[in-house]
Amino acid sequence: MNAHSNPAAAAAAGTNPHFILVPLMAQGHMIPMADLACLLVDNGGLVSFITTPVNAARISSTLAGVRSSAIPIRLVELRFPAAEAGLPAGCENLDLLADYKLHKPFVEVFPLLADQLELYLRHQIPAANCIVSDNKHAWASSIARKLRIPFIIFHTPSCFYLHSTFSIKRHNIFDRLKDDFEPFFLPDIPQRIQMVRPQVERWLDSPTWEKLRGECYAAEEAADGVIINTFEELEPWCVERYGIATGKKVWPIGPLSLHNRETETRESATSIEAAIDAERIRKWLDDREEGSVVFVSFGSLARNPISQLIEIGSGLEAAGVGFVWVVKEVEVRSSTEAERWMDQFERRSESEKKGIVIRGWAPQTAVLSHPAVGGFLTHCGWNSALEAICAGVPMATWPHFADQFLNERLVVDVLGIGVAVGATVPLKPADEERKDAVVMRGAVANAVVRLMDEGEEGEGRRRKAREFGEKARKAMDKGGSSNEYLKGLIAHVIGVTL
The missing domain is CATH 3.40.50.2000 (Glycogen Phosphorylase B;)
Structure with a gap:
């Protein structure tokens, strides 16, 4: 040679x-x-x-x-x-x-x-x-x-x-x-x-x-x-x-x-606040049962108006499972109404020990790899989808724009490791004309319940997700x-x- x-x-x-x-x-x-x-x-x-x-x-x-x-x-x-x-x-x-x-x-x-x-x-x-x-x-x-x-x-x-x-x-x-x-x-x-x-x-x-x-x-x-x-x-x-x-x-x-994968700073978080949030998430997840929590995050570009934030939060509450929800600061700061609603939702969720809200950034790869996380509600950007696949975590898919709708079809229809939330209309990032929710709380709750299902259908998705995660690691070795x-x-x- x-x-x-x-x-x-x-x-x-x-x-x-x-x-x-x-x-x-x-x-x-x-x-x-x-x-x-x-x-x-x-x-x-x-x-x-x-x-x-x-x-x-x-x-x-x-x-x-x-x-x-x-x-x-x-x-x-x-x-x-x-x-x-x-x-x-x-x-x-x-x-x-x-x-x-x-x-x-x-x-x-x-x-x-x-x-x-x-x-x-x-x-x-x-x-x-x-x-x-x-x-x-x-x-x-x-x-x-x-x-x-x-x-x-x-x-x-x-x-x-x-x-x-x-x-x-x-x-x-x-x-x-x-x-x-x-x-x-x-x-x-x-x-x-x-x-x-x-x-x-x-x-x-x-x-x-x-x-x-x-x-x-x-x-x-x-x-x-x-x-x-x-x-x-x-x-x-x-x-x-x-x-x-x-x-x-x-x-x-x-x-x-x-x-x-060992570098926690991949996600561009170096502030003291981000480090505090990362530790807060880890401690909260450590107290949860294996596979019992859904992680919710929509990437760096997608923006949700207050009406959609309310539907997401209400859907998570209705699903009745533990959650870690990452909300971009720009979404919450968009109006006084958004600030007030999110404050109330956070207090209610934490007092009932149902979930936590992270404003801004979360160590996504570390969260997905935590044993307590059993599902990922995602915008289906390819980086996020791959990180879930590497962690062996099934997904509830909510595409917004660009390649995300086709990524959803790959995850749901081809690989069999996802559940579609039901979004059908592309939404441009930072689209100021968008005011109304496009996915209602019932659809959010239904997708999360199916994702976290402990029956045969849910276990089949989890088994496939784990298998792809193992194949991903072997591919890079x-x-x-x-x-x-x-x-x-x-x-x-x-x-x-x-």
Whole structure:
């Protein structure tokens, strides 16, 4: 075996491949890319992690351990052109945008980072061997082509989502529909799964995004391959069919969160208040019976108005099970009414020892791994879904937007480890026009009761969830499928750039 077919041997021979990672500035994209950086370094690679000042401060704790090692991760800060996009200073991440209407100018300003990145790459020692870019950074493809560097797309959604949306586009499904809510079956999959257009539309499918959509499609066409944060045993036929359909090399090298599972700061919480909340949650869970608690969290971008918060809380009370509910501070601070209702709900829940409410942040991976947690009420973002799968915890799925509806179908219909709450209408993050609840307390209570069911149906979901959790851990271990794909990725990059 020569040095170029083995990452460890390559490192010893002084041929460590230098990866340039360019994540989308959104927590759901930054965190898995940071985990990828750590994984590459631990397997003999060098990494330059391209970001901006605000995002560097947020992600530095995740990278700290590896950055202090002998082969550091270079955290490269580019000036974010907020003024050019008409954005307030410091708005360098999607979850910092106060209005959904700012998403388009935010994304459209990304190409203005190109000159800074090219200047960095031209002066690097050792030279870059590969650019790994989020698919929204189509401009990075042009730099790779100009500098003759291999270019690889990093996808954060499930392979099921990628395969489904690619097939919908390939078969021109949208062109055949009479209206947005005419049902259709997903093409090119073994299951009969019915969707409507708004549930599968991507950002790039919006009418005003034609230019960026074309650029992203062209960048993917030009890419050497794609990295996906999944593992082969979770969606085997999807990985195979997606690779055949796209004609690309596909490297499923997840779940990436497992590689960094010891780092509690992954979730970007370093404050004293967050540490106090984490200890409070742990103590509360320690007093609960195994599998008796449902964890409730909807990610960093989704926003619930007071009417929806009331329905969630009332549904949890009606279900009669213990809960840990994470409520974003921006939701509670949205009105005096929300503050007052949440205060009353918190006092009532804690006095009756039914549950606790956490405002802001909770250590999600640690909570899901606690023996007392038996279910997860989630927005079905892929990072959250993967963390539940790794912990062997079944889910009640409540998708809001983007890839979440297709992730729900994977969790519920394909894997059989979830219960759908019943959300059917996509909701944009930070949508100020939304005032009313879209899922009522009865549906919330019913989903939670089914999720925590101790009968044959519930035990079947729990058994499958545990099995997938074990497969996830084996995939990331030495000799596992994801570990082998990672070796193949590094060997490919070294071979191309010799």
